[in-house]
Amino acid sequence: MSGRSIEFVEKLVDLMPTEALVQPDNDGMIALHGAANIGNTKAAAILVEKHPLSLYILSDVNWLPLHYATRAGHKDTLLYLLSVTSSFHAIRIPLWYSASLHCSRF
Template identity: 35%
Template sequence: MMDEPSKFALHEAARDGKTTIVESLLNANPKLADRKDDDERLPIHWATSYGHLDIAKMLAAQKNFDPDVQVRLRAAMVTHDGSGWTPLMIAVSRKDGEELVDLFLRKEADVNAKNFSGQTALHFVASKNNLDIARRLLNAKPAASARVKDKRGQYAIHRAAAVGSTPMVELLVKNKSPLNASDVAGQTPLHHAVAEGHGDTAVALLKAGAETDKKDSDGFLAMELAPDAQVRKFISQSAEREGLEL
């Protein structure tokens, strides 16, 4: 007696990269592409999470495909593709996600869609320091906005500063990102850069016009958050060479 196929056979095949099985299941019943599993994921979320481009293309070609469909996890835990993430958000978070990103942009995915924490795809790109994908989003029609803050009051530039991505910071500033905005902890991008010891990024922020007299919620200036004297000295000397006042 043959085993009955799994209720979520398409999800499993999309996750495991079994292109032939995905094609067969879709041919037999296209509506399977719209079926959510027990954690509210669609097959497109699985295919994207695991980087299976051919399968993602098949799923995106289905009649009712929604490029902005969000994962709405029933479970309390937050996973890689959970917490209201769209396929585009998952794609931009992959190191090799360029072609998946292009696929969803062609399908007119909303580049400024927010997850349940208020973050957009650009927030995730800034964290991953992927300049190529950041440029794709910022050059999309309509373009991603660098002026969207999440529920913690952070813009993408806060994340770029925290990971020490000077090129990303400069790209976001060029695209009209707020420079001196404070998050819920009262910290500006400069606070984040200094606190994480990213001297180069801190200097780039200063050159762009970052304010040095803003205090966070605990009353600390950005320079007071430097992890050691070496970081403070580097920033001070670099600022002096650039003719910047701290």
């Protein structure tokens, strides 16, 4: 994910089943969260191309990939993610979903 060998990332993603790209790690983050968090726009694009719905997967802290790019200050990655993310899904659905989870706990 550091960007040193994007060809390796391309080959690895090509070989992986789509479901593997959305398997969370111990911190509840998928590969696209990680790419956004470190600002690897090329890896993010490869991951989105293979699994576009990963743009809308929330981490354990209810963050989308674009939230990680924003928090870390990765402007290029954020702009890319915004360009491929539907504002309806990215903003409204996670906020509604998150709020409904919190309300159901009371």
